[in-house]
Amino acid sequence: MLKLAIDLGTSVTKIYRLGSGIVLAEATCVTVSKETGEIRAFGNDAKRLLGKTADQTEVCFPVYEGEIVSEKLAAALLGYFLKKAAGRTFSVEALFCVPCGYKSESREKVYRVAKEAGISRVNFAESPFLSALGQDVPLSESNPVFAIDIGAGVTSVSAFSLDGTIAGLSMNVGGNNMDIHIIDHIADKFNLKIGSLTSEKLKNMVGSLIEGDNQSTIINGRDITTGKPRSVSVSSADIEFPVRVYIDKIVEYAELILQKLPAEVSAAVGRNGVYLSGGVSRLAGLPDYIARKLQMEAHISSDPQMSVVLGGGRAVGNANLLRRIRME
Ligand SMILES: Nc1ncnc2c1ncn2[C@@H]1O[C@H](COP(=O)(O)OP(=O)(O)OP(=O)(O)O)[C@@H](O)[C@H]1O
Ligand SMILES: [Mg+2]
Structure with missing residues (x-):
């Protein structure tokens, strides 16, 4: 049986194939004909069309804030990804990486x-735990780990050991909030309307939590007064606010979890520091910012957006471990 770890993220689906490694990372996105309901494009090909489609075509994201909102589109998209990642040889067993405390209805x-897409056996495990596995953090019953995974639609904060979650939560805060806020901010500040692809690119290129960071880039949009195309140069400082407010929210929640920890766990977490993952943790200066706010060391891998699915891959390759960590 082919074994996969699948992270069906709000923004990006990642798939790890046992024996091969990460075999897919593509936008969780489709385009649909408004008239017939037929899917026209899948994955990255679909996302490229965001904000550019004509009247008859709609760009859809079947996962919103970590939750499947269209089972039909999600199953078709997953089927497409499976064909890419696994060829036609299934029977497939898959471990799905889900946010901390993911509800049974979800x-x-x-x-x-997964069944609709042809997967035979399905397991679930929580992202913060998997991200620690993916970062090679030593896990045991006696050594608690504190981890934060910041995605596009969900952030999970959790303190756990090999025994399970000690305290954790997930909230609907992530990169998408920043992208939307940046659109409003650029409209106010530069009288320029930009699309969500531009906004996301802008955040990823110059978004920064480093004080005095003066990186900049040129963006294109539509002048709100004249209606004509116009470009402006936007710097890290220009979008610092719509980025930082959401990180500050995440810090608040992390502090809430820290306050709940039993004294021994708290002491261990203080010694071990916090492990960061998720696409948004690639923001310039984020580890130092979090370290300063939480007053503990912050660790991050070289490819934090892949930590969770890498950990999923470790777990599918280890039946004993999988039995311990899967959600019932
Ligand atoms: N360099 C970067 N700086 C800031 N944000 C980034 C960077 N690279 C990617 N991102 C953002 O990370 C997010 C995607 O991260 P990730 O793949 O972890 O999310 P996801 O798993 O799809 O979503 P979720 O876990 O919320 O369901 C997007 O919002 C993307 O814009
Ligand atoms: Mg994710």
Whole structure:
């Protein structure tokens, strides 16, 4: 049986294939004909069309804030990804990487979608735990780990050991909030309307939590007054606010979890520091910012967006471990 770890993210689906490594990372996105409901494009090909489609075509994201919102589109998209990642040889067993505390109704939706896409056996495990596995953090019953995974639609914060979660939560805060806020901010500041692809690119290129960072880039949009195309140069400082407010929210939640920890766990977490993952943790200066705010060391891998699915891959390759960490 072919074994996969699948992270069906709000923004990016990642698939790890046992024996091969990460075999897919593509936008969780489709375009649909408004008239017939037929899917026209899948994955990255679909996302490229965001904001550019004509009247008859709609760009859809079947996962919103970590939750499947269209089972039909999600199943079709997953089927497409599976064909890319696994060829036609299935029977497939898959471990789905899900946010901390993912509800049973939400898991049932993923289960139905996975079955519809042809997956034979389905397991679930929580992202913060998997991200620690993916970062080679030593895990045991006696050594608690504190981890934060910041995605596009969900952030999970969790303190756990090999025994399970000690305290954790997930919240609907992530990169998408920043992208939307940046659009409004650029409209106010530069009288320029930009699209969401531009906004995301802008955040990823110059978004920064480093004080005095003066990187900049040229962006194109539509002048709100004249209606004509116009370009402006936007710097890290220009978008610092719509980036930082959401990171500050995440810090607040992390502090809430820290306050709940038993004294021994708290002491260990203080010694071990916090492990960061998720696409948004690639923001310039994020580890230092979090370290300063939480007053502990912050660790991050060289490819933090892949930490969770890498950990999923470790788990599918280890039946004993999988039995211990999967959600019932
Ligand atoms: N260099 C970067 N700086 C800031 N944000 C980034 C960077 N690279 C990617 N991102 C953002 O990371 C997010 C995607 O991260 P990730 O793949 O971890 O999310 P996801 O798993 O799809 O979503 P979720 O876990 O919320 O369901 C997007 O919002 C993307 O714009
Ligand atoms: Mg994710």
